[in-house]
Amino acid sequence: MIRPPALIIYPLTLIICSCLWGGTAVEGTAEEGPLLGGEYTMDFETGDLRGWEKSGSAFDHHPTLNDNPVARGRAEPSNHQGSWWIGTFEKFQGHSGQTQGEIQGDEPQGTLTSPPFTLPAGTLSFLIGGGSGPQTRVELVLVDHLLHDLARAFYQTGKDVETMERITWDLHPIAGRIGRIRIVDESSDEWGHVNVDDFQLEGTVPAPEVVGRDLTDARKILAGANLTLGQISKVNSDAEPDTVLRQDPVAGTDVSVGTQVNVSVAYKEMIAVPELRGQSRQEAENILKKERLSLGEVIKRFSDQPEDSVLWQEPGAGTKVAVGTAVELWVAVSAPVEVPDVRGREVKEAEEVLAKLRLRVGQVTKRLSYQPEGTIVRQEPAPGNLALVGTAVDLWVAVRVAAKVPDVRSQSVEEAASILRKARLRLGQRFDHFSQEEPGTVLDQSPAAGTRVVPDSAVDVFVASKETVDVPDVRGHNRRDAEETIRAARLTVGEVSEQPANLDEDIVVGQDPAAGTNVGVGTAVHLSVMAGTITAVPDVRGYSREQAQKILVGARLRLAEVLAIYCDQQAGMILDQSPSAGMKVSVNTPVMLWAAAEPQTPASRRPGIFAGIIILSGGGFYLLFRFAPDYGISLGRAGRRVKVLLKMRARRRRT
Numbered sequence: 001m002i003r004p005p006a007l008i009i010y011p012l013t014l015i016i017c018s019c020l021w022g023g024t025a026v027e028g029t030a031e032e033g034p035l036l037g038g039e040y041t042m043d044f045e046t047g048d049l050r051g052w053e054k055s056g057s058a059f060d061h062h063p064t065l066n067d068n069p070v071a072r073g074r075a076e077p078s079n080h081q082g083s084w085w086i087g088t089f090e091k092f093q094g095h096s097g098q099t100q101g102e103i104q105g106d107e108p109q110g111t112l113t114s115p116p117f118t119l120p121a122g123t124l125s126f127l128i129g130g131g132s133g134p135q136t137r138v139e140l141v142l143v144d145h146l147l148h149d150l151a152r153a154f155y156q157t158g159k160d161v162e163t164m165e166r167i168t169w170d171l172h173p174i175a176g177r178i179g180r181i182r183i184v185d186e187s188s189d190e191w192g193h194v195n196v197d198d199f200q201l202e203g204t205v206p207a208p209e210v211v212g213r214d215l216t217d218a219r220k221i222l223a224g225a226n227l228t229l230g231q232i233s234k235v236n237s238d239a240e241p242d243t244v245l246r247q248d249p250v251a252g253t254d255v256s257v258g259t260q261v262n263v264s265v266a267y268k269e270m271i272a273v274p275e276l277r278g279q280s281r282q283e284a285e286n287i288l289k290k291e292r293l294s295l296g297e298v299i300k301r302f303s304d305q306p307e308d309s310v311l312w313q314e315p316g317a318g319t320k321v322a323v324g325t326a327v328e329l330w331v332a333v334s335a336p337v338e339v340p341d342v343r344g345r346e347v348k349e350a351e352e353v354l355a356k357l358r359l360r361v362g363q364v365t366k367r368l369s370y371q372p373e374g375t376i377v378r379q380e381p382a383p384g385n386l387a388l389v390g391t392a393v394d395l396w397v398a399v400r401v402a403a404k405v406p407d408v409r410s411q412s413v414e415e416a417a418s419i420l421r422k423a424r425l426r427l428g429q430r431f432d433h434f435s436q437e438e439p440g441t442v443l444d445q446s447p448a449a450g451t452r453v454v455p456d457s458a459v460d461v462f463v464a465s466k467e468t469v470d471v472p473d474v475r476g477h478n479r480r481d482a483e484e485t486i487r488a489a490r491l492t493v494g495e496v497s498e499q500p501a502n503l504d505e506d507i508v509v510g511q512d513p514a515a516g517t518n519v520g521v522g523t524a525v526h527l528s529v530m531a532g533t534i535t536a537v538p539d540v541r542g543y544s545r546e547q548a549q550k551i552l553v554g555a556r557l558r559l560a561e562v563l564a565i566y567c568d569q570q571a572g573m574i575l576d577q578s579p580s581a582g583m584k585v586s587v588n589t590p591v592m593l594w595a596a597a598e599p600q601t602p603a604s605r606r607p608g609i610f611a612g613i614i615i616l617s618g619g620g621f622y623l624l625f626r627f628a629p630d631y632g633i634s635l636g637r638a639g640r641r642v643k644v645l646l647k648m649r650a651r652r653r654r655t
């Protein structure tokens, strides 16, 4: 044990201190006094021993109230600070039935130990009186992890006088180490008691790091450095609520004992989700932005409600959520309409028919036909299909009189153009090709001579040229860009050899001729390509089966099978798909579709019954379940029918 000599410094600041913290205590009541690190009583003016660890019985009736030695007629006033103090001879605490000056005597023994705290570069002072023996004392022990046993840095006894005097210890030599104050009464002999009051710490400590700790820990850590938690400001953050994000002063700054450390702590601001139903999608988005929420998935649902109006929201209005939470919306789209048969009509007439159903005319192409001139001979989508409102219907119009493509080979381009004009045709694109022929001579044409075509059609020509160009470097480009680059360089795309690869798109990895080779215009450049095998699944819901198939083929996928869902939606429309739209899958992955089928019995309208699972619109429900690898299945009424259907299919496969 280290036993440095006790330092005894007589109090000079006694009166000042009494004024600072003294106050006038009412008998039997307690006032808030200074607490070590804001947590532990240092002058006992709280009227209790909060923060101190007690052993034995010497401190059972403590702190004691007012000057008891004087009350007993002794000529040794206690000289305590405030109203409350420690005196292990004393018992009076102002309780009813007690009399001022009441004692417990020298018999009881025990200890009172403060919590551990960082010793400041400064001083510890306090009032002490009572016995002069080493068994009654105040001591400061070091409890650093470096020393396994308690090491006593200082101790101080009384002088066999009840009157307390202030002594001060210089802590500079042990600043920064962890200490505990102990008030010890280990004596039952004459003068076997200790009188203590008003511990005061002064000096500076380095502010400890509390960033990253929660508020409770931060408070403890600061208390352990004799600092207190000051202002707590809340900062909206994704961090765990109540985590300290910033501190002022920052860690390591030397601050006076008792300094308040202000902190900013993380907190999640919760706000109520606004009502969005009935708003337009755009209005809903504006409201969400204003309320500091974000727009989640927007799911389109057929409804007779105004187009684009919000039908349903998740989370619902009034739900308390964190700032920034995404709100999913279901917005109304008009139910698909059946594409009318406009074949046999003229375009103008068809336009009116389509407009009534909120469909429009798409591309109009002329087509040779024996049908009356100007009448529609073909339409896409075909009659009877379901199409979303606003869908364009492509039309093909009959042309009876055909033009016959003349032979323009061996002519000059100018002559060819003139010949085509006479045949009610026109010169199309011109492709130059390296040749020994006279430059400007037509080498070949498309369509070929003799073909019957619609008047005013274009005829492309391949023209002799002696020009040469440098082959561009297309390696590393995606296939489409590479082909464009080759054509722009007045060359043609030759053979393309494909090698499957796990890529989102086709990438050119080799070319022949090599980049930089000087070749005649029109020369074929052969490519070798890493063919991408990953593609995103398109959304085909709401389309007809035929349209869906087209879309899937366009996305390099194939249609697996179409299962029927019996419901009161219009038959033929795709209601669901698996894999779901947006998923990245391999090229050629089969996509399963569910299409509406006529119910065998009229479906009753049960609005509200599937709320949460099924969207209801004026026309009835249609989403019976969602089937996707990442969702699983939830079934509605008609969904159960599909389950039966699937079971039947499975049985068929087994047999």
Ligand SMILES: [Ca+2]
Residues within 6 Å of the ligand: 043, 044, 045, 080, 081, 082, 083, 084, 085, 197, 198
């Ligand atoms: Ca006191």
Ligand SMILES: [Ca+2]
Residues within 6 Å of the ligand: 058, 088, 105, 106, 107, 108, 109, 185, 186, 187, 188, 189, 192, 193
């Ligand atoms: Ca005692």
